[in-house]
Amino acid sequence: MPSAWPPRTVIRRSSGLRTLESALYRGGLGPVAGVDEVGRGACAGPLVVAACVLGPNRLSSLAALDDSKKLGERERERLFPLIKRYALAYHVVFIPSTEVDRRGVHVANIEGMRRAVAGLAMRPGYVLSDGFRVPGLAVPSLPVIGGDGAAACIAAASVLAKVSRDRLMVELDGEYPGYGFAEHKGYSTLAHTTALTALGPSDQHRYSFINVRRVAGHVRRA
Numbered sequence: 001m002p003s004a005w006p007p008r009t010v011i012r013r014s015s016g017l018r019t020l021e022s023a024l025y026r027g028g029l030g031p032v033a034g035v036d037e038v039g040r041g042a043c044a045g046p047l048v049v050a051a052c053v054l055g056p057n058r059l060s061s062l063a064a065l066d067d068s069k070k071l072g073e074r075e076r077e078r079l080f081p082l083i084k085r086y087a088l089a090y091h092v093v094f095i096p097s098t099e100v101d102r103r104g105v106h107v108a109n110i111e112g113m114r115r116a117v118a119g120l121a122m123r124p125g126y127v128l129s130d131g132f133r134v135p136g137l138a139v140p141s142l143p144v145i146g147g148d149g150a151a152a153c154i155a156a157a158s159v160l161a162k163v164s165r166d167r168l169m170v171e172l173d174g175e176y177p178g179y180g181f182a183e184h185k186g187y188s189t190l191a192h193t194t195a196l197t198a199l200g201p202s203d204q205h206r207y208s209f210i211n212v213r214r215v216a217g218h219v220r221r222a
Helices: 019-026 073-086 097-103 105-118 152-175 190-199 210-221
Strands: 032-038 047-053 089-095 126-130 141-144
Touching: 019 032, 019 126, 032 105, 032 152, 047 105, 047 152, 073 152, 089 105, 089 152, 097 105, 126 152, 190 210
Parallel strands: 032 126, 126 141
Antiparallel strands: 032 047, 047 089
């Protein structure tokens, strides 16, 4: 079985986001898993990584799949249960802010991708990752620039990660009132910055981020 990209089979045009996956399946490299993260740039809340395996056939129920950042919240919520129903396997990993601080965002991101792939109920034959090379995987892989808009399995992973993280941030909004987590999801908006300055950082904030560290230092001095 070939273990490197590209497969010997010719890459033919396919509908939607399935061209790359279809080529891998035709080359005998399936099942194909996509992996993506959400929350990399947030200064509060976890980094969430998802891996997802879709079958070789195009499903009309998932025709609207695209980069989760391009989809509205309502469409992401509509697709979320459909992806879970039709995916051959999926796994979502939550990396808490303390681990992001300890490892650094990039290292935590790569580790999360490894964990997400390892947690799949089936062993993939190939892994497509969004943008980053993921060393340490037990199977061949390929980083795809703009992967969540280029491969359906990555787009599906992106939606799983985004909806899972957004729902958690809404829950955290009730546990940590005043920060507005339900609205900005932990990203550094003006409203979040104002609340962070007034309340000080919570244990959900990433102290390795300079805006959080600056406020934490000011609070200690005060």
